[in-house]
Amino acid sequence: MNSLKPSAQRVQGAIQALGYPYTIVELPDSARTAAEAAAAIGCDVAQIAKSLVFRRKNSNLPLLVIASGINRVNENCIGEWLQEPLEKADADYVRAHTGFVIGGVPPIGHAQPLETLIDDNLLQYDVIWAAAGHPKAVFQLTPQALVKMTNGHTLSVK
Numbered sequence: 001m002n003s004l005k006p007s008a009q010r011v012q013g014a015i016q017a018l019g020y021p022y023t024i025v026e027l028p029d030s031a032r033t034a035a036e037a038a039a040a041i042g043c044d045v046a047q048i049a050k051s052l053v054f055r056r057k058n059s060n061l062p063l064l065v066i067a068s069g070i071n072r073v074n075e076n077c078i079g080e081w082l083q084e085p086l087e088k089a090d091a092d093y094v095r096a097h098t099g100f101v102i103g104g105v106p107p108i109g110h111a112q113p114l115e116t117l118i119d120d121n122l123l124q125y126d127v128i129w130a131a132a133g134h135p136k137a138v139f140q141l142t143p144q145a146l147v148k149m150t151n152g153h154t155l156s157v158k
Contacts, residue, residue, distance in 0.1 A: 007100060007133035014109030015139065018149050024132040024139045032103030032135040034069025041129055041138065045069040049122055049130040049146060051105040053094045053114075054078075054086040062089065062097040066107055066130070066146065067119040071158045078117065078157060103135040107150050116152035118143075123154065 004012060004024055012024045031037035034048040041048075048069030053062055063086065067073050079085045094102050099111035107116070107130050122128055122143045130146065132139045147154060 005134045005137065007104065008137035009133075010099075011106045011109040011133035011137070011139075014106075015149075018108065020141070020145060020149065022139045022141050022145075024137050026134070027136045027138065030103070030135050031131070031138055037129060037131075037138060038069060043127075043129060046121070047125050047128045049107065049119075049128045049143075051107055051131055053089045053098060053102075053105060055089045055093055056082065057085040057087055059084060062093070062112075062114050064098075064105075064107070064110075064114040064116045064150075064152075065119070065157055066116060066122070066150070066152065067157050068121040071119055071121055073157045078155075081155065100133055101135070104131050104133050104137065106131050106133050107146055107152075109133065116150040117157065118147055118150065118152040118154045119157045120154045121156075121158075122146065 027040040037048045038045040052065045075086045
């Protein structure tokens with residue numbers, strides 16, 4: 001799809017390079033939040049795989065947490081699991097480490113490899129939807145494919 005925005009095209013290339021058949025779609029309206037994405041797609045908010053980037057306080061390394069759209073990430077619990085406190089990353093940090101803007105961060109195709117944690121609540125769905133590099137771009141996939149393509153660890157994030 002050559003009509004995709006360059007950032008979404010980069011994600012489409014990453015999907016294809018990993019051998020998956022998923023196709024990115026660009027929505028007419030913003031899908032920057034899980035609620036906006038679910039309304040535009042016509043799915044449950046819980047089926048939105050929202051990508052949140054955190055900064056590890058001690059090492060300054062990024063951490064990608066992919067959470068169900070209905071769940072609030074418990075930074076303290078994840079910090080305990082990692083044995084390093086977390087803080088929310090600002091827009092500049094997110095862009096520097098992922099190559100994407102907040103609201104469009106996909107699960108793959110980042111500027112550098114990111115350690116990824118995946119909300120185990122996403123595993124109950126047959127299909128989920130993830131951001132695809134732009135606030136209006138999304139793609140449908142299975143939770144199992146998400147775990148495989150990101151090499152992510154599944155755990156409770158709430």
